[in-house]
Amino acid sequence: MTTAKRKRVPRAERERQMIEVAERVFTERGYGAASMDEIAELVGVSKPMLYEYFHSKEGLLLACIRQSRAALREVTEQATVGAVSAEDALRRGLLAFFVFIRERREAWSLLRHEMALIGTPAADEIEQTRRQQTDLIVAVMGEYFDDELRAEASAEFVVGACERLAIWCERFPDVTPEIATDYAMDMLWSGLSRRAH
Template identity: 55%
Template sequence: MTDTAPRRRMPRAERERQMRAVAEEIFAERGYLAASMDEIAERCGVSKPMLYEYFGSKEGLLVACIRAARADLARATTAAASGASGPAEALRRGLVAFFEFTDAHRRSWALILRNEAAVAGPAAVAEVEAARREQVEIDMALFAGYLPDAPPAALEATAHIVVGACERLSLWYVTRADVSAEQAADHLMRTLWTGLAAGVTVDTPGRGTAR
């Protein structure tokens, strides 16, 4: 008689992470519309009803993938800027962390940003927009820490510029295996930093001094 060890019951949080990881791969491979809950369940080794129990729908699964990526990105960019000696160093560290994050999600990054969230539905679109807004708020807090007298409108405009530039460059970056995260960050620093540094400290016509 052969003894068999009991199968370990996977904790719910671990199972959910596994499902999200597999779903992200399949969404990247197939696109949202072509991806099937049957295939995701099969690769995960779970039943399709279990997927629906955890996420409610295929859109709910995509939203969960985006939400988890959003949390990872926020942690990475916030931690990277900690302890920087000035705003330029903090910004560059944050940019490098952002592009390193896109490396970890290289196959699905462009897919999510371009149109898959819109195809999936309003909840996915809202989650992508929430990720953008969160990065804007992180950048505003970063700049405010070094420029406490800058007006909030200038800080917010600057943060939107940085986030928008990061997003657009990332769509190019994920197609280029010959460009490192540091090189991508340096492209942005060369293009943006001089103007951004001036933009939050110079006089704004018709609005007084932005210092």
């Protein structure tokens, strides 16, 4: 009877459940200590089914990181739609980022704990997340800058600075996404505004 119920769950939904649980377990235990047995049990599937979907624990981690990256891109991209200026676009994008890390703590944790993953495909996935955000900033802000190379350099700076500020915010729960955005804008926009047209 249990098997019949599992078969009725669409593959995409089952995959989403697996990733959601794995994200939580990886965050709580760390990648090394996380167990595929525990993840399978929490999802309510067999361990072989977990391997059928993701092939390995690393494959499951990569799926978690990719999903987090896609979610981050969607919220930051959508936030900048309708921006009326470079300053407005940057502020909207930063606020979306800080809201994301507040509301999606597990996803953010996976994206930022790359030191233990250096030299692995997961580290490459995390770098792709940074590249994605940099490219998005260039796409949104590029039209306001005459120098494309400077726009790219500025985007790299924004991503790096906001990543560090987000880590700092974890120590201060009273720092809301709005406050973090104000801090970031205070530091970043004064330099960027001199180059924007």
